Amino acid sequence: MSEPATSPAAAVRPAILTVDDDPSVSRAVARDLRRRYGERYRVVRAESGPVALEALRDLALRGHPVAVLLADHRMPGMSGIEFLEQAMDLHPAARRVLLTAYADTSAAIDAINVVDLDHYLLKPWDPPEEKLYPVLDALLEAWRRDRRASERGRPEVKVVGDRWSPDFFTLRDFLARNQVPYRSLPSDAAEAGLLLAATGAEGLALPVVVLPDGGWLERPTEAQLAAAVGLHTAADADFYDLVVVGGGPAGLGAAVYGASEGLRTVLVERSATGGQAGQSSRIENYLGFPDGISGAQLTDRARRQVDRFGVEVLTACDAVALETDGPARTVVLSDGSRVSGHAVLLATGVSYRTLDVPGVEALTGAGVYYGSALTEAAGCEGVDVHVVGGANSAGQAAVFLAGRARSVTILVRGAGLEATMSAYLIDQIAALPNVTVRAGTQVVEVRGENRLQRLVLDTPRGREEVASDRLFVFIGAAPRTDWLEGTAVRDEYGYVVAGPDLMRGGDPPPGWDLQRDPYHLEASVPGVFVAGDVRSGSVKRVASAVGEGAMAVTLVHRYLEQTWNSGDLPRR
Incomplete structure (x- = not known):
């Protein structure tokens, strides 16, 4: 069970998330956390790793910060270490705590290397005034200090552009990969129009990057954007x-x-x-x-x-x-x-080698992507995705995207995956109900109006046209x-x-x-x-x-x- 991921206070209160499969323990942890931190932090409770990850995804999509993650080590289906490791991708700045029994302390020590664990707590933690609160007080102070330093160093920038513009994707991907905080605003959103009007950037060619000081950049290059957001672009020494x-x-x-x-x-x-x-x-x-x-x-x-x-x-x-x-x-x-x-x-x-077929160049960044394009993962929720390639990188992307997409279809030119992909990935793919492998199949054309909509495939049975919302390409390098x-x-x-x-x-x-x-x-x-x-x-x-x-x-x-x-x- 998970609490709703939205509330009026959530916009101003960072979250503390706790996950434990034992309902009584889960309630007890949340009770102790609310008693001390409820006025300043929002306490989110979940009773399984997948439910907790979904709550974290929702918080990430809404731009809500997460300060601390507390996870029980022994949970069925997904251990606390496995949960914390996946949670790192969603909220890398959050402090990580593992709740463990005395017999599992060796696993907690191992987790220090696996997930950069900040602390582990033995259960039971009574009294919390001695065994729980001092640890969390220190972790929260460290999180606040790092957050203040980050906000002073590189405040959030805003990127306004057409949702399906390749340039819009390129800028967002550059900022995300360089860990620069930013907000993405589609040009048809009311907030985007108000922002451009307030900064005097109306009428400029999109995408427009609005800087924290109110300045703006019109269709900047990566080098221009890097310099504007404070990345180091010139050598200090001779x-x-x-x-x-x-x-x-x-x-x-x-x-x-x-x-x-x-x-x-x-x-x-x-x-x-x-x-x-x-x-x-x-x-x-x-x-x-x-x-x-x-x-x-x-x-x-x-x-x-x-x-x-x-x-x-x-x-x-x-x-x-x-x-x-x-x-x-x-x-x-x-x-x-x-x-x-x-x-x-x-x-x-x-x-990455590019796919040399009609229509690809115009739709690259508008539904066609090279590599896993993690910035596009959120946009794959409930849609049909195709992955081209039979090596490990393609398999890793397919497994990752399967957690969001309605369907993932792997298109392989050869007879199957066995000759080019690691066995562990083949086994993972076989266990996913929404992933299909089509062997002997190549993309020969991509089609769409302003964004990817259809693929033309060359299959053992002849030409075939299929609907597709996203195409991720892994055809060598x-x-x-x-x-x-x-x-x-x-x-x-x-x-x-x-x-x-x-x-x-x-x-x-x-x-x-x-x-x-x-x-x-x-x-x-x-x-x-x-x-x-x-x-x-x-x-x-x-x-x-x-x-x-x-x-x-x-x-x-x-x-x-x-x-x-x-x-x-x-x-x-």
């Missing part, structure tokens, strides 16, 4: 020890290890940290997370580590060239600025390495070649002027390293990308030591 290009798992891993080991490190990201992994709805086979972890959770934890070690992160900065000048390695950005360092790590990952043309050796598919793969007949690549051979992850330019999916021959897994990022830093140290010892670099 020179660094390590320049990391790309903010996916490999780049974030390298930045953490580099900065923690004393290297002055800058990370250059063209859109948002996390890369493709950051857009994944669920990563089930990442070591150390037995219950899985979402890409957003993994990215958020990595961001916090990067901040902790003092890495400088540049957002919405697109690398367009790589230059060498003596011992310096310089990354040239699209705005003409330059970021130089002793060593460079290429960790740009890959970009390609490296974005054109900017390295003429600088770094790439293979026939555009991936950067490194280490022993550069050697031909025992000889290093042309232009290699060092006595030694290239290090394992070193590209054809000394002092330039490559890690993750963009490397030729890499294993396309999150764990391997993180590992290569860490390994690259070790090789950077070796390169710097060797170069300093040869007198090419001055010691600082």
